[in-house]
Amino acid sequence: MTNALFPGSFDPVTKGHMDTVVQAARAFDHLYVVVMTNTSKQQLFTPAERADFLQAAVAEAGLTNVTVLARPAQLTVDLARELGADVLVRGVRNSADFLYEQQIAGVNGKLAPDLPTVLFLAKPENAAVASSMVKEVARYGGRVDQFLPKKAAAALEKRLKNEDQEQE
Numbered sequence: 001m002t003n004a005l006f007p008g009s010f011d012p013v014t015k016g017h018m019d020t021v022v023q024a025a026r027a028f029d030h031l032y033v034v035v036m037t038n039t040s041k042q043q044l045f046t047p048a049e050r051a052d053f054l055q056a057a058v059a060e061a062g063l064t065n066v067t068v069l070a071r072p073a074q075l076t077v078d079l080a081r082e083l084g085a086d087v088l089v090r091g092v093r094n095s096a097d098f099l100y101e102q103q104i105a106g107v108n109g110k111l112a113p114d115l116p117t118v119l120f121l122a123k124p125e126n127a128a129v130a131s132s133m134v135k136e137v138a139r140y141g142g143r144v145d146q147f148l149p150k151k152a153a154a155a156l157e158k159r160l161k162n163e164d165q166e167q168e
Contacts, residue, residue, distance in 0.1 A: 092121050
């Protein structure tokens with residue numbers, strides 16, 4: 001049985017993230033999708049909220065071999081060992097993503113040489129979808145339901161609307 005770990009900040013989960021989740025769920029016996037922290041990003045949602053959005057999207061996709069967790073303060077390779085993961089999963093949208101993911105895989109490979117990283121390529125319709133861009137679209141009143149699963153889209157629109165009202 002092969003267990004895989006897909007870590008990410010998922011702030012919020014996008015259809016591009018879910019593209020990777022679906023591909024990895026088909027390829028591996030069990031997939032852990034784990035909300036973690038990217039210290040170079042400022043998070044809009046709490047880890048618990050992000051995990052909730054992911055869980056709703058996984059349920060909507062009908063994926064029964066996926067477990068969603070929130071472990072915001074843990075090193076990925078340590079979590080992989082704890083969960084018994086054999087493989088790390090990452091998604092790649094474009095060449096810039098590839099270079100970034102190659103660096104992450106290199107560092108993880110130094111920390112845990114026995115833990116390979118597998119890259120899944122985004123479908124063309126998801127290649128331009130990034131959480132940061134989607135947040136910008138939502139901030140200025142654009143529709144985000146084409147980029148995000150339902151629960152995440154509704155929460156993002158609500159959060160940014162509430163922020164705008166607080167600033168007025």
